[in-house]
Amino acid sequence: MKITFLGATHEVTGSCTLIETNGKNILIDCGMEQGADVFLNEELPVNSANIDCVFLTHAHIDHSGKLPLLCKNGFDGKIYATEETVNLCKIMLMDSAHIQEFEAEWRNRKAKRSGMPPYEPMYTTQDAQNAVAKMYGSKYDEIKEVCENVSIRFNDMGHLLGSASIEIWITESDVTKKIVFSGDVGNKSRPILNNPKMIDEADYLIVESTYGDKLHEKAADTLPILVSCIQRTLDRGGNVVIPSFAVGRTQEILYHLRKIKTDGLVKGHDGFPVYVDSPLANEATAIFLQSDPMDFDDEIRELFKQGTNPLVFPDLKMSVSSDESKEINFDSTPKVIISASGMCEAGRIRHHLKHNLWRRESLILFVGYQANGTLGRILLDGAKEVKLFGEPITVEAELFLMPGISGHADKEGLLEWINGFEKKPTIVFVNHGEDGVAEGFAKLLHDEYSLNAVTPYSGTSYDLLTGEVVSQTKGIRIEKKEGQRPHDERAAKVFTRLISACEKLLRVAKSREGMANKELGRFADQVEQLAEKWSR
Ligand SMILES: [Zn+2]
Numbered sequence: 001m002k003i004t005f006l007g008a009t010h011e012v013t014g015s016c017t018l019i020e021t022n023g024k025n026i027l028i029d030c031g032m033e034q035g036a037d038v039f040l041n042e043e044l045p046v047n048s049a050n051i052d053c054v055f056l057t058h059a060h061i062d063h064s065g066k067l068p069l070l071c072k073n074g075f076d077g078k079i080y081a082t083e084e085t086v087n088l089c090k091i092m093l094m095d096s097a098h099i100q101e102f103e104a105e106w107r108n109r110k111a112k113r114s115g116m117p118p119y120e121p122m123y124t125t126q127d128a129q130n131a132v133a134k135m136y137g138s139k140y141d142e143i144k145e146v147c148e149n150v151s152i153r154f155n156d157m158g159h160l161l162g163s164a165s166i167e168i169w170i171t172e173s174d175v176t177k178k179i180v181f182s183g184d185v186g187n188k189s190r191p192i193l194n195n196p197k198m199i200d201e202a203d204y205l206i207v208e209s210t211y212g213d214k215l216h217e218k219a220a221d222t223l224p225i226l227v228s229c230i231q232r233t234l235d236r237g238g239n240v241v242i243p244s245f246a247v248g249r250t251q252e253i254l255y256h257l258r259k260i261k262t263d264g265l266v267k268g269h270d271g272f273p274v275y276v277d278s279p280l281a282n283e284a285t286a287i288f289l290q291s292d293p294m295d296f297d298d299e300i301r302e303l304f305k306q307g308t309n310p311l312v313f314p315d316l317k318m319s320v321s322s323d324e325s326k327e328i329n330f331d332s333t334p335k336v337i338i339s340a341s342g343m344c345e346a347g348r349i350r351h352h353l354k355h356n357l358w359r360r361e362s363l364i365l366f367v368g369y370q371a372n373g374t375l376g377r378i379l380l381d382g383a384k385e386v387k388l389f390g391e392p393i394t395v396e397a398e399l400f401l402m403p404g405i406s407g408h409a410d411k412e413g414l415l416e417w418i419n420g421f422e423k424k425p426t427i428v429f430v431n432h433g434e435d436g437v438a439e440g441f442a443k444l445l446h447d448e449y450s451l452n453a454v455t456p457y458s459g460t461s462y463d464l465l466t467g468e469v470v471s472q473t474k475g476i477r478i479e480k481k482e483g484q485r486p487h488d489e490r491a492a493k494v495f496t497r498l499i500s501a502c503e504k505l506l507r508v509a510k511s512r513e514g515m516a517n518k519e520l521g522r523f524a525d526q527v528e529q530l531a532e533k534w535s536r
């Protein structure tokens with residue numbers, strides 16, 4: 001019984017952990033790395049075709065985004081997740097595949113012009129469909145035997161619709177160990193979803209630490225702040241433009257807007273239009289509204305019971321076509337426009353920014369974290385001019401960052417959840433947090449709560465029967481020095497792999513002496529073709 005940490009180790013994205021037991025290989029999450037890559041991740045130590053099953057905590061791409069690639073590489077097992085996670089993955093993995101295909105198409109147009117070999121997307125929409133076809137939806141709170149000696153249970157974590165912690169019971173050599181993966185821990189003070197469910201015991205706990213060093217600002221202020229943003233913008237004849245993540249955050253904004261509309265909190269602008277200009281966001285809203293009421297908090301459940309739709313209201317305009325999207329800004333009625341992507345890196349939001357950034361009367365309302373290097377961060381850092389669709393746009397609009405809005409528990413929330421364990425885990429593995437944050441949080445757990453907390457790097461593995469380290473790795477930092485080509489250890493590693501593959505080919509060729517001339521000729525042709533292809 002062995003656990004190997006692969007992704008989201010000393011960094012926040014790319015969640016992926018391998019458990020080997022009774023000859024079976026199980027992955028917990030299979031996420032994509034997003035944003036700046038800080039540490040080198042070990043490759044999957046077993047062939048994708050030899051992975052027997054995947055347990056998925058939730059649909060966010062940093063946990064699910066590489067499932068189509070796993071399928072492309074030969075995985076043919078089952079993916080277990082909650083029913084809502086499966087529904088969200090249907091749209092989110094397809095969206096991710098569209099982005100991959102779009103990028104490949106764009107690169108290939110350039111590659112063709114410069115005579116470079118074609119660029120292959122990481123995966124296609126077909127691979128995404130294959131991944132979704134392998135998903136099996138479970139309900140929260142039910143123990144399910146997934147194979148002999150392995151049972152699991154999903155528990156609501158209130159981080160995203162369908163998000164879960166996973167309890168895993170594994171029996172090997174008549175010994176049963178319980179391993180708990182927190183997934184992402186939800187923020188108790190957010191509306192719509194339930195609070196994270198407590199778990200009473202575990203032998204081993206793997207816990208996230210995104211905000212292990214921070215306390216969120218009080219979130220009860222969101223509604224009045226939103227009211228005041230809309231009031232002052234509409235009063236001066238501008239538009240409120242909200243770059244928003246399509247799944248989760250958009251529905252939270254709609255929930256607040258419904259309240260604002262129903263209670264008439266914005267004065268003097270009856271019937272002001274609200275546009276949700278993102279097909280993915282609208283598909284996600286439909287999934288929210290079709291979900292089991294038990295997935296939501298008491299307030300939303302009560303609204304459903306009264307027959308009130310908690311996310312929809314008069315003057316809400318969804319299902320906007322691409323042409324209509326462009327028209328929105330040619331109508332002078334002051335309005336609220338919610339669009340994706342949340343960090344302004346792609347998508348329709350860029351059109352709305354082009355039409356509103358230069359307008360002193362408009363307001364760009366950021367409702368989520370803006371990572372370094374993104375257009376959202378550049379704007380918040382005070383850029384006076386940005387380029388959109390090749391055109392320089394002056395920044396005159398008001399910019400505002402909504403405080404205290406996060407889907408993750410802060411330090412206090414994480415500690416509360418961890419302290420819910422009545423029996424202390426033998427080891428707490430802290431991951432899914434930036435380098436210093438994960439280490440600081442592990443130190444806090446150790447010093448103040450007497451927990452044996454560690455922060456494994458990618459490639460480190462432990463024997464879960466004994467709790468001993470099997471292999472200890474050090475983090476390999478991907479350094480980027482200014483003005484220099486990035487010293488990328490990953491590139492060096494992949495290059496070494498290529499050279500050893502070529503040496504292997506030479507060994508095979510030498511061992512074929514005496515083979516039929518026809519076969520030798522065919523082999524030589526293939527090698528020459530390969531050499532020709534890559535020397536272009
Ligand atoms: Zn998440």
Ligand SMILES: [Zn+2]
Pocket residue numbers: 012060062063184432
């Ligand atoms: Zn995450």
